[in-house]
Amino acid sequence: MRQAQSDFREHGFAVLRQYLNGEEVAALRGAFENFRLNIAPTLDKRAVMYEDYSDADTIKQSHSLHLEPTLAASMHTGKIHALAEACIGPAIPQNVEYFDKPPGRNHETPPHQDGYYFCLTPNEACTVWIPLAPIVAAGGALTYVRGSHRLGVRPHEASNLLGFSQGLAEDPRELGEAVICEVEPGDVLIHHSLTVHYAGANRTAQRRPVIAYTFFSNAAQPDVEAKARYDAALRRQHTAKGLLPTLESES
Numbered sequence: 001m002r003q004a005q006s007d008f009r010e011h012g013f014a015v016l017r018q019y020l021n022g023e024e025v026a027a028l029r030g031a032f033e034n035f036r037l038n039i040a041p042t043l044d045k046r047a048v049m050y051e052d053y054s055d056a057d058t059i060k061q062s063h064s065l066h067l068e069p070t071l072a073a074s075m076h077t078g079k080i081h082a083l084a085e086a087c088i089g090p091a092i093p094q095n096v097e098y099f100d101k102p103p104g105r106n107h108e109t110p111p112h113q114d115g116y117y118f119c120l121t122p123n124e125a126c127t128v129w130i131p132l133a134p135i136v137a138a139g140g141a142l143t144y145v146r147g148s149h150r151l152g153v154r155p156h157e158a159s160n161l162l163g164f165s166q167g168l169a170e171d172p173r174e175l176g177e178a179v180i181c182e183v184e185p186g187d188v189l190i191h192h193s194l195t196v197h198y199a200g201a202n203r204t205a206q207r208r209p210v211i212a213y214t215f216f217s218n219a220a221q222p223d224v225e226a227k228a229r230y231d232a233a234l235r236r237q238h239t240a241k242g243l244l245p246t247l248e249s250e251s
């Protein structure tokens with residue numbers, strides 16, 4: 001844990017090899033299956049995103065996994081919460097997310113800082129990112145820009161990608177060294193809310209299922225103006241993609 005703390009502080013992310021055991025990973029897989037089969041079908045189109053909404057196998061993203069009871073409980077106690085607190089101090093669990101890249105689809109994760117979406121002041125938060133399958137570079141491995149958490153909130157611009165309404169407005173390669181994190185089940189990544197990260201499309205035949213927990217430092221307060229700007233941009237994207245009815249003021 002000490003190594004993770006110092007990597008997180010110095011580089012803006014840490015890689016913990018085999019932090020979770022087989023049983024713990026199996027429990028997360030089971031909880032996700034419960035969400036996918038029993039909860040996702042009851043949620044609206046913005047809460048569970050698919051590459052193709054007519055094909056449930058193309059599920060790619062959700063920010064609502066905390067509606068699943070086992071996942072909700074694991075936000076507040078246990079190894080995942082302990083890791084977050086080791087890195088950012090007293091941590092308030094926010095939500096549990098799912099990131100997948102169904103094979104055969106050109107789904108990239110644009111370079112971004114989670115903190116741009118979180119809208120906090122100070123921007124002190126973290127994401128614990130947990131692969132449920134092996135992920136190689138060609139399978140859409142997460143890539144971090146080392147040390148970018150020290151650069152403040154960078155400019156972002158509207159992206160056309162559902163699930164990531166905003167992407168970095170500059171070339172991440174100009175901000176620092178790119179570190180590609182190939183992982184196995186049991187490995188866990190953690191990154192600071194200002195660490196720039198991105199991932200390529202999945203060019204393998206395997207899925208790329210990931211569960212991610214977000215935590216805010218208890219010192220972080222909402223930045224109300226930034227949040228209003230972000231929410232408006234998100235509404236515009238959802239409306240343009242037909243996930244929300246067009247409102248007169250946004251047309």
Ligand SMILES: O=C(O)CCC(=O)C(=O)O
Nearest residue numbers: 099109114127129199212
């Ligand atoms: O897994 C991905 O492709 C994106 C993950 C991400 O942006 C995050 O966990 O903050």
